[in-house]
Amino acid sequence: MAVKELTVFMVCFWIVYSAAGHEFFSSTDQIAQLYGKTKDFLKVFSQCIDADNVETMKSVLLNLLLSYSDSENPEEAMRNPVAAYRLLRQMRNDLIFIEKHIKPNLYQCEEYQDELDAKLLEIPQLEDVDGAASGLIRLQEIYKLHPEDITKETSLNADEAYHVGLVAYDEGKFQHAFLWFLDSLDRLTEYSTTTEEELLHYLSSSAYHFGSLPVAIYFGQQLLNLVINIFAPDPSNDEVRVQLNWLLHLQSNPDIFTLNTESSNYEALCRGEVDERTSKRQRALSCRYSTGGGNPRLMYAPVKEEVEWDEPRIIRYHDIISDREIEILKNISRPQLSRSQIGKGTVSDFRTSQSVFLKEDYTVARINQRIADITGLSIESSEYLHVQNYGIGGRYEPHYDAWDNENERIATFLIYMSDVEIGGTTVFPKVGVALQPEKGSAVFWYNLHKSGTVDLKTEHAGCPVLMGNKWVANKWIHEYGQVFRRPCSLSDRE
Numbered sequence: 001m002a003v004k005e006l007t008v009f010m011v012c013f014w015i016v017y018s019a020a021g022h023e024f025f026s027s028t029d030q031i032a033q034l035y036g037k038t039k040d041f042l043k044v045f046s047q048c049i050d051a052d053n054v055e056t057m058k059s060v061l062l063n064l065l066l067s068y069s070d071s072e073n074p075e076e077a078m079r080n081p082v083a084a085y086r087l088l089r090q091m092r093n094d095l096i097f098i099e100k101h102i103k104p105n106l107y108q109c110e111e112y113q114d115e116l117d118a119k120l121l122e123i124p125q126l127e128d129v130d131g132a133a134s135g136l137i138r139l140q141e142i143y144k145l146h147p148e149d150i151t152k153e154t155s156l157n158a159d160e161a162y163h164v165g166l167v168a169y170d171e172g173k174f175q176h177a178f179l180w181f182l183d184s185l186d187r188l189t190e191y192s193t194t195t196e197e198e199l200l201h202y203l204s205s206s207a208y209h210f211g212s213l214p215v216a217i218y219f220g221q222q223l224l225n226l227v228i229n230i231f232a233p234d235p236s237n238d239e240v241r242v243q244l245n246w247l248l249h250l251q252s253n254p255d256i257f258t259l260n261t262e263s264s265n266y267e268a269l270c271r272g273e274v275d276e277r278t279s280k281r282q283r284a285l286s287c288r289y290s291t292g293g294g295n296p297r298l299m300y301a302p303v304k305e306e307v308e309w310d311e312p313r314i315i316r317y318h319d320i321i322s323d324r325e326i327e328i329l330k331n332i333s334r335p336q337l338s339r340s341q342i343g344k345g346t347v348s349d350f351r352t353s354q355s356v357f358l359k360e361d362y363t364v365a366r367i368n369q370r371i372a373d374i375t376g377l378s379i380e381s382s383e384y385l386h387v388q389n390y391g392i393g394g395r396y397e398p399h400y401d402a403w404d405n406e407n408e409r410i411a412t413f414l415i416y417m418s419d420v421e422i423g424g425t426t427v428f429p430k431v432g433v434a435l436q437p438e439k440g441s442a443v444f445w446y447n448l449h450k451s452g453t454v455d456l457k458t459e460h461a462g463c464p465v466l467m468g469n470k471w472v473a474n475k476w477i478h479e480y481g482q483v484f485r486r487p488c489s490l491s492d493r494e
């Protein structure tokens with residue numbers, strides 16, 4: 001195949017793939033998958049380059065390949081949201097670089113053509129990298145973290161910190177923006193693309209928007225000094241002067257360096273600051289082996305049942321799904337994951353995860369049967385098993401599973417398919433309960449009173465994942481068909 005034809009062919013293919021519009025930041029597993037694919041792709045690609053003619057390209061490519069081989073287990077790396085953000089940004093830059101500078105030099109590649117076609121990748125979009133940065137900012141807000149807290153394990157360079165700052169700035173979160181710009185200024189080196197001038201400008205501007213005027217003025221002056229030094233002897237940067245003069249007439253000084261301590265009950269619960277499980281309350285809670293009221297399938301293998309809360313009654317079942325079953329569920333789900341919605345067809349920051357409703361196959365059917373056995377409810381009228389992987393800073397804000405107008409999700413059975421090292425708890429803000437994800441366990445509660453009205457105490461949320469890769473599976477059981485299993489009552493207290 002001639003060089004030209006090949007290039008045209010590849011470009012077409014590439015574009016078709018990119019246009020498919022996959023989202024990465026809302027599922028850390030998808031980033032890990034892309035990482036593995038990028039590595040494979042680079043390997044084939046490097047074989048493809050004609051050594052005699054593009055020696056420099058080859059060395060660039062090999063270096064690139066090398067940079068993708070330090071972490072053998074991408075899933076492990078994705079535990080850390082900062083590492084996930086970095087990797088996503090890196091992959092976007094690298095793939096764009098390959099497309100621009102390496103691909104045009106490609107020829108004599110026929111023997112690898114099929115393999116390359118099979119491995120062509122989607123380039124993460126700018127929205128993905130912004131979304132990932134936004135996830136980091138959300139983590140900071142909820143867990144009250146300074147940039148230096150969040151980058152302890154994996155640090156960001158000046159350009160990355162600057163980017164996170166810009167995203168915060170665009171979102172109107174000027175305090176966080178300011179702290180990131182400051183962090184970036186600290187890390188500035190001769191290799192940074194970000195300039196000191198840009199940083200000083202944004203430091204001054206974000207401090208101003210935050211209302212911290214002396215700080216705004218300080219950085220404004222720094223900027224002015226810099227500009228004067230650059231353009232001496234004519235320091236007529238009018239814009240900066242005007243801004244400074246105006247600022248001097250205003251007075252207010254919220255402390256931009258200290259993160260605010262006011263927050264909602266939801267956020268306090270996520271941070272583990274609230275625990276309503278007093279000793280008195282604790283005595284009402286219990287632990288036992290259950291056979292689901294004498295269900296034959298559970299007689300010889302009773303489930304470990306733990307009452308996590310009494311009102312609303314929240315029960316934890318331990319060891320109800322094996323690691324192998326979890327692996328199978330993940331494998332089935334991976335290729336089908338897409339951004340989770342709130343309501344029909346709506347995507348929101350309110351919920352950052354990817355999910356799929358799994359049609360019945362052998363494993364799924366077995367799990368569904370187990371849910372029916374354990375809860376004693378009919379799953380005839382339930383939704384498909386809903387598998388979900390969270391993204392960078394992924395969360396689900398407080399919500400009810402049952403909607404007022406439809407009243408159909410009588411109960412929720414939530415299976416934890418992974419442990420989460422820090423964050424990612426399931427919290428019930430109205431009652432002050434936080435449930436820790438524990439791989440292989442599940443929690444169960446009724447969303448509706450026996451009268452059919454929504455139990456308002458069942459409002460719950462998924463806290464942002466601070467460290468770890470969170471997978472869950474939900475089974476929403478519907479009201480229809482439960483007449484004899486959970487009789488109705490007029491009382492709103494049952």
Ligand SMILES: *[C@@H]1O[C@H](CO)[C@@H](O)[C@H](O)[C@H]1NC(C)=O
Nearest residue numbers: 324325326327328329330331
């Ligand atoms: C899941 O998929 C991976 C990768 O394709 C494979 O190696 C593994 O054996 C699968 N696991 C199960 C339990 O099917």
